[in-house]
Amino acid sequence: MSLVTARPVLTRLAASLLLFASMVFVDVPSAQAQVTALKQSIAESAAKDPALAEFYKSRGYKPLWTSKSDAQRRRAFLKALGTAADHGLPVNRYDADQLANLFRSAKSARDMGRVEVEASKMFLQFAQDLQTGAVNPARVDSGIKRKPPRRDRLAQMIAFSKSSPRGYLKNLTPKSAEYTRLMKEKMRLERVLGNGGWGPTVGAKALKPGQSGAQVVALRNRLIAMGYMKRSASQAYDAELQKAVQLFQLDHGLATDGVAGGGTLAEVNEPVEKRLSQVIVAMERERWMLPERGRRHVLVNITDYHAQIIDNGKVTFKTRSVVGKNDEDRRTPEFSDVMEFMVINPTWNVPRSIATKEYLPLLKRNPNAVSHLRLVDNRGRTVSRGSVNFSQYNEKTFPFNMKEPPSQGNALGLVKFMFPNVHNIYLHDTPSKSLFGRETRAFSHGCVRLSDPFDFAYALLARQEKDPVGYFKSRLNTGKETRVDLVEPVPVHIIYRTAVTQAKGRTQFRRDVYGRDAKIFNELRKGGVALRAVQG
Structure with missing residues (x-):
């Protein structure tokens, strides 16, 4: 081979060596540095949380949420967070939109490590709240001696990491028939609220069979709106209205005499918002109970x-x-x-x-x-x-x-x-x-x-x-x-x-005799629980 023909070959060989060198000494170390930086960021972000620190250490600080292969897990979790309000949970603790923005905006390894740990913290909070309650009973009222069966946080992370994300998140919901029915009642009352409630309240102090007039009509209309009787143009406190009052009294733990006395009218006049808050508190209380x-x-x-x-x-x-x-x-x-x-x-x-x-x-x-x-x-x-x-x-x-x-x-x-x-x-x-x-x-x-x-x-x-x-x-x-x-x-x-x-049959309601439910709802409200009005 002459030097003339060899020079281009040498030039190409030199270029290849330079490219190889750049791959070995520039690209590969850069990728490794990124992985190292991500792991270090995860370790630093999780350091103050013993359960998460141990979880990430056990998996060599490999991410659970932020790698390309974790897209399905991210989607499943964000979708689950979107149902928090359906369960009457304090949504301020886990904002799905905020977390989605964090996932999108994280570019550097350091930012991705922070988002990684933040997502795990949010998951643990959501999982605990949905499984066993968002409120600590002992802090609400000294008369509530329940200790919800909280799952170990490390065990929860390990189980979730080894499970189908969608299936695991779905199984967090309490399985009792009571919880399922309460959730349906919550949705029903939200629609009632969205449609304007049960109409004007009854202004009378007491009403009894045989009476007639505007307040009897108000009582009739309110009971019709609540589903206790069919529509009627009658202005009299007749047998039909008396039967409706008795049914209402039965559902509210009142003496079923068919007379709308002060106690009965007080319950008739309770707004939809009050009943909705009672259902939300009942859902929280159901989460505190052992499943068996x-x-x-x-x-x-x-x-x-x-x-x-x-x-x-x-x-x-x-x-x-x-x-x-x-x-x-x-x-x-x-x-x-x-x-x-x-x-x-x-x-x-x-x-x-x-x-x-x-x-x-x-x-x-x-x-x-x-x-x-x-x-x-x-x-x-x-x-x-x-x-x-x-x-x-x-x-x-x-x-x-x-x-x-x-x-x-x-x-x-x-x-x-x-x-x-x-x-x-x-x-x-x-x-x-x-x-x-x-x-x-x-x-x-x-x-x-x-x-x-x-x-x-x-x-x-x-x-x-x-x-x-x-x-x-x-x-x-x-x-x-x-x-x-x-x-x-x-x-x-x-x-x-x-x-x-x-x-x-209909949901039964009772008076808050010790005022405990009011305290629980106040705690839930502080965390972002709001009464929703749903149209339709």
């Missing part, structure tokens, strides 16, 4: 003043109840536990708060006051009242316990149902039967009194005794305190719901 309630369980809804036995999703027993009075130290708490036994002919061990706050002042004035109660020292010995100077004691120094022996007049009645708990709450009989006839039944010191405690006992014992009635009465007739263990312990759920759906 028990094939057989006892359900006490404080606001409904009833106790039920539920078998395989159906109510098999129901009785009226009396719950705690709306005083700071008497309100019935919300919690779940397991009923283990019942006590027939129980002794009432007077709670110390009652003994010192209610009975000690009486004993100071008259040592023979509340004579049906025994005074007992710390060794369990009965103490003669004549030997005690009650005036020397106060709430903190009172050294005695007080007990009421089994009897017909015992404060606990003739049977109590125990699910041992730190709150000292249980279900029991009562000699004060007249209270069960009242519409509102918040009178106790916190425990739940039952209107039909014997029947309740028979229903529980039927699972383990051939003759539950005979078995119960034989123990009762001894007059002695007798413990009867349940062969199959039964979960007990004391809940507080002012909106409850039915498998068939």
Whole structure:
């Protein structure tokens, strides 16, 4: 080869070597530097969050959201975030549009690392809120003793990273039938709100059958708008309107007398916004509950003043109840536990708060006051009242316990149902039967009194005794305190719901007797929950 022909070849070879050099020493290091910078940014951004720091470390700081192969995951998550308002969640915590803009605008490795971790933080917040609630119950009201079953954040990230994004996000939604029905009711009420609500309120203080006039028409029109009766031109409080009022009263826990008294009209006049907020709070409360309630369980809804036995999703027993009075130290708490036994002919061990706050002042004035109660020292010995100077004691120094022996007049009645708990709450009989006839039944010191405690006992014992009635009465007739263990312990759920759906029929609404729902909605509203009005 001559030098003349070789020169172009050498020139091309030199050019190739230069190109190779540039690829080796410029492009490749540049790509590696980008990867290194991204990993370093992810590590720095996640450092203050132990769960995310461990998650990204375990995967060598490989991104979950920001690589080209993560497009499907990004789309699925952004779509899920768009449903937050449908679930009544605080949307200010996870703005889908803001996150989408961050994904689009992130160009440098450092920015992509920040967006990567921000997306994971948002995912964890959304997943927790949708699965187990957006509000911490204990911070809202001291009477809410529930601890939602929060999933470990690291475990959540690992599970999500190994799952189909769309399927995983879909499965975050609570699976209970109640939640599904509440969500449908929320959407229905949003449409009612979008269409202007239920019309003018009723201005009368009370209305009854036989009356007529503008306010009767206002009542009729409002009940028509709510779906309790068909359209009518009648101006009279006739039989048709009376039936509609009774149906409304039944759905709102009111005495079904067909008379639109002050209490009934107050509920009739509640705006759509109030009912919508109740449904949103009920959805939040449903998220707090464990998904498995028990094939057989006892359900006490404080606001409904009833106790039920539920078998395989159906109510098999129901009785009226009396719950705690709306005083700071008497309100019935919300919690779940397991009923283990019942006590027939129980002794009432007077709670110390009652003994010192209610009975000690009486004993100071008259040592023979509340004579049906025994005074007992710390060794369990009965103490003669004549030997005690009650005036020397106060709430903190009172050294005695007080007990009421089994009897017909015992404060606990003739049977109590125990699910041992730190709150000292249980279900029991009562000699004060007249209270069960009242519409509102918040009178106790916190425990739940039952209107039909014997029947309740028979229903529980039927699972383990051939003759539950005979078995119960034989123990009762001894007059002695007798413990009867349940062969199959039964979960007990004391809940507080002012909106409850039915498998068939309209949603039931109750008054916020302790004001707890108002507190919960206020917390949700702070996070961005708003009442939506949907047209159509």
